[in-house]
Amino acid sequence: MKLQKSFYQRENVVQIAKELLGKTLHTLVDGVYTVAKITEVEAYSGRDDKACHANNGVRTKRTEVMYAEGGHAYVYLCYGIHHLFNVVTNVADKADAVLIRAVEPIEGIDIMLERRKKGKLEKGLSSGPGTLSQALGITTKVHYGKWLLGDEIWIEEAPNLNDTEIVVSKRIGVDYAEEDALKPWRFYIKDNKWISRK
């Protein structure tokens, strides 16, 4: 069962980010189906968060989808190489989003190995925001602005985790955001090996 609009369009991005842990991310690209469990996420807020690309109304071609209603995919190119996948949340014009940072491969593993040019299943296959996108075939070209209730990319329901199974930390790679870099908005599943880093 796909997560519905009502899940994405709530107010609290941080809460949504937490609840995404343990859910499954599904992609169907070029007729190939893959599934992976979300193990690590980060929340970004469109207001009062210097780490967010769309902070305080910054509106460019790249950030445009973040201003759409919750339930769209925000995919952008990082360092000119990596496609990073985000889920837009909240109602239109708020520009909140959740970055998916790591996943655990569930289905279509042979396809992921091929896309990543790896010989065997190992941590490096999909634990990291750039590598997970490559494993699942997510690209800016195909997925930027896609509606998450369609049949190319979507997330399916799963029970929420207990707080005791979730580890909280500050976000990765956002030191330039001054005091906002300290926000405890990164969450990952405790004792799961599919994590970008401790």
Next chain:
DNA sequence: AATTAGATGTTCT
């Protein structure tokens, strides 16, 4: 084990 360089699109200066 830790550090570094190189890949390179989009945005801002």
Next chain:
DNA sequence: GAACATCTAATTA
């Protein structure tokens, strides 16, 4: 031109 929500392979210690 510089910085950036990164990853990998190579080099140094």
